[in-house]
Amino acid sequence: MKILVTGSTGFIGSHMCEQLALKGHQVLALVRKQKKWEAINTSSFSNRRFITPIFDSIDPEGSWSWIDRLPNDLDVVVHTAGIVHSHRKSEFYRTNLTATAILVEKLKKKYSFNHKLKFVFLSSLSAIPTIKPEPVGHYGRSKLMAEELIIKNAPSMWDIEIIRPPIVIGPRDLQLLHIFKIVKKGLYPVVGPEGEEKEYSFICVFDLVKYVISQCARNPNISTGVTKIHHPAYPEKITYKELYFEMAKEQGINNLKKITIPRFLVKPVAYTISALTYICPPLSKIPLTVDKSSELLEHKWLSPKSESENKNKDVYKWNLNNSVKVTVEDYNQRGLLN
């Protein structure tokens, strides 16, 4: 099949391209930064001859002329490009919502109304309202709004697959790197007295990509304009404490010193950091954002259970131990934990 992947230099997108090509699919990889594409060492990807990079972007102000160069018989779009971390709420809406809306419109213009296309959208567990009636942060809200927009605006011949992963762990991830580094220093910060017992769902990037490929890269000719929402997740939930201690074990750290951060401090600290980023832009690298603080204050972060997706253990080969192990190996190889 011919498959367009956006966000190909990202954590999930790069694995997606690699595994799709391994399966023999022809991958058109949208790449914003050529150097980053080379740094991922895509030359070592197996079957890389099946991957064609398109050096362009989904910037709302961009020319989008690359859409015209897509093959007329494109089968699937796997849209992983997005903003996951930002101190500016407008960035979530600009990329996750506006750019996705433009992508859908441009694809609608390019392909005739009876062209069968499967559109796979990497949304997030954050899009699901937990205790409150809507997502807790702008990231989740931008994803939920994008989901609704895709479902509303997609032509009836498209299949829509919405994927809402929980925390994704695995090689090439940079979101959890700072936590691995804190643990390497022997520290174990938790939010509030019960913070260490907070329950999470997670999935290893290899299982996520395998899931998406098996569920979503099916031949679109056999489908008939359906919309499906998926919640892939490893069947066993983990606690914050288990995650930290696994990270410590794999880095050879025997003792972790717990630091309890009072819940009432989390928001003010996050707001202060975000305000300071206007006068000191390097601070924007600090992972605690206002948006993230809302998620941190939630009491659990669990995928909804579903018979077909979560209970079949055979689908999910990568448990917490193996997932953390390969991630540490990758970080060490790239000297990221030094």
Ligand SMILES: NC(=O)c1ccc[n+]([C@@H]2O[C@H](COP(=O)([O-])OP(=O)(O)OC[C@H]3O[C@@H](n4cnc5c(N)ncnc54)[C@H](OP(=O)(O)O)[C@@H]3O)[C@@H](O)[C@H]2O)c1
């Ligand atoms: N990682 C997780 O735990 C997790 C969990 C749930 C859902 N998700 C979702 O899965 C998707 C992928 O996440 P990830 O962890 O792989 O994130 P990531 O590593 O930050 O990758 C995001 C990708 O989007 C690209 N991108 C952002 N803005 C773009 C633009 N204007 N034009 C073109 N490309 C653009 C980035 O390009 P550059 O490389 O050039 O910056 C990057 O390749 C996201 O949509 C995220 O919301 C992730």
